[in-house]
Amino acid sequence: QKEVEQNSGPLSVPEGAIASLNCTYSDRGSQSFFWYRQYSGKSPELIMSIYSNGDKEDGRFTAQLNKASQYVSLLIRDSQPSDSATYLCAVNNAAGNKLTFGGGTRVLVKP
Amino acid sequence: DAGITQSPRHKVTETGTPVTLRCHQTENHRYMYWYRQDPGHGLRLIHYSYGVKDTDKGEVSDGYSVSRSKTEDFLLTLESATSSQTSVYFCAIGAGGGTDTQYFGPGTRLTVL
Numbered sequence: 001q002k003e004v005e006q007n008s009g010p011l012s013v014p015e016g017a018i019a020s021l022n023c024t025y026s027d028r029g030s031q032s033f034f035w036y037r038q039y040s041g042k043s044p045e046l047i048m049s050i051y052s053n054g055d056k057e058d059g060r061f062t063a064q065l066n067k068a069s070q071y072v073s074l075l076i077r078d079s080q081p082s083d084s085a086t087y088l089c090a091v092n093n094a095a096g097n098k099l100t101f102g103g104g105t106r107v108l109v110k111p
Numbered sequence: 112d113a114g115i116t117q118s119p120r121h122k123v124t125e126t127g128t129p130v131t132l133r134c135h136q137t138e139n140h141r142y143m144y145w146y147r148q149d150p151g152h153g154l155r156l157i158h159y160s161y162g163v164k165d166t167d168k169g170e171v172s173d174g175y176s177v178s179r180s181k182t183e184d185f186l187l188t189l190e191s192a193t194s195s196q197t198s199v200y201f202c203a204i205g206a207g208g209g210t211d212t213q214y215f216g217p218g219t220r221l222t223v224l
Contacts, residue, residue, distance in 0.1 A: 034212065043201055043215040044154070088154065096211055097142065097161060098169070101154040 003027060004091050006102035013109050019076040021087050021105050026070065029094030033065055033072045036088040038104065044088055048074065079109045114138045115216035117202050123222045130189040132219050134202030136182075142205040143185035144213060145169075145177060147198040154201070160185055161207070192223045 003026045013019045025033075032051055036044035050056045050063040050072065062075040072091075076083055089102040114137035124130050134143060145157040146169075156169030158177040166177050174196060176188045189196055202216040 032211065036215075043218050046212060046214065049212055090213075092211065097205075097207070098144075098156060098159065099213055100156075103151075103153040 003100045004089055004102040006087075006089050006105045008103055009106040009108075011105055011107045013076075013079045013107065015079060015081060015109055015111050017079055019079050019083065019107055019109070021074040021076075021089075021107070022071060023073065023089030023091075023102050024071045025089075025091045025100075027091065027093060027100075028067075028070065030091045031094070032092035032096065033063070034090040034092075034099070035061075035063060035072075035074045036090060036101075038086045038088060040085075047087075076107070079107075081109050081111055083107060084109045115202060115204055115214065117200075117216040117219050119219060120217065121220045123224065124192055125224050126193055127191050130192050130221065130223075132187045132200055132202075132221070134185045134187070134216055136185075136204045138204055138206075138214075139182060140204040141182075141207040142211065142213075143179065144203040144205070145175070145185065145187045146201045146203065147171065147196075148201060148218075149198050157187065157200075192221075194223050197221060197223045 035048040038044045048063040050065045056063045060077045064073045086104040088104045090099040116135045144159040146154045155171045160166045160179040200219045203213040205211045205213045
């Protein structure tokens with residue numbers, strides 16, 4: 001079983017709709033959780049970090065964390081064609097010095 | 112890219128030749144990382160450094176070595192490149208600590224023929 005799991009997609013979303021991405025992880029000691037966006041041929045770019053249970057909002061992005069259920073999610077509101085990318089979930093180890101990445105979810109926003 | 116450069120950006124080499132990739136940062140971050148990214152495998156950690164001359168292995172370290180003689184530079188060496196090492200290599204940096212965030216460089220596309 002992979003340590004960090006994501007649905008590979010593609011997740012097809014109409015422009016203006018909400019895209020919902022999920023990620024589950026296996027290490028109960030993990031304390032830090034990250035979402036990265038990666039455009040084709042580019043490097044991963046940090047869009048959200050979350051450390052406590054609950055929701056964290058930043059513009060059109062909302063990250064949700066539930067440590068008891070070991071999942072973290074990302075909502076993209078008012079999706080735009082420019083949001084079309086692969087979204088990587090990353091989880092820190094208990095020591096806080098390494099990240100484990102999920103395989104990524106490809107999102108396609110259709111005009 | 113948060114003050115991170117990688118060189119070269121593209122390289123084509125032949126099986127059996129040595130290859131060195133360089134990562135340079137201007138952020139004075141303690142941690143530096145080398146990842147490879149392959150279709151179907153995602154991002155995988157090769158090696159990382161937690162200070163000058165302090166390095167440790169990641170999950171896919173076989174066939175790779177690293178060195179860090181200065182805070183700003185982290186080198187990845189393929190002693191004898193193989194076709195299975197054809198990949199995109201990313202360097203990342205982090206300040207350290209339990210809530211550490213990593214920032215990625217632009218990547219190096221390596222092709223081993």
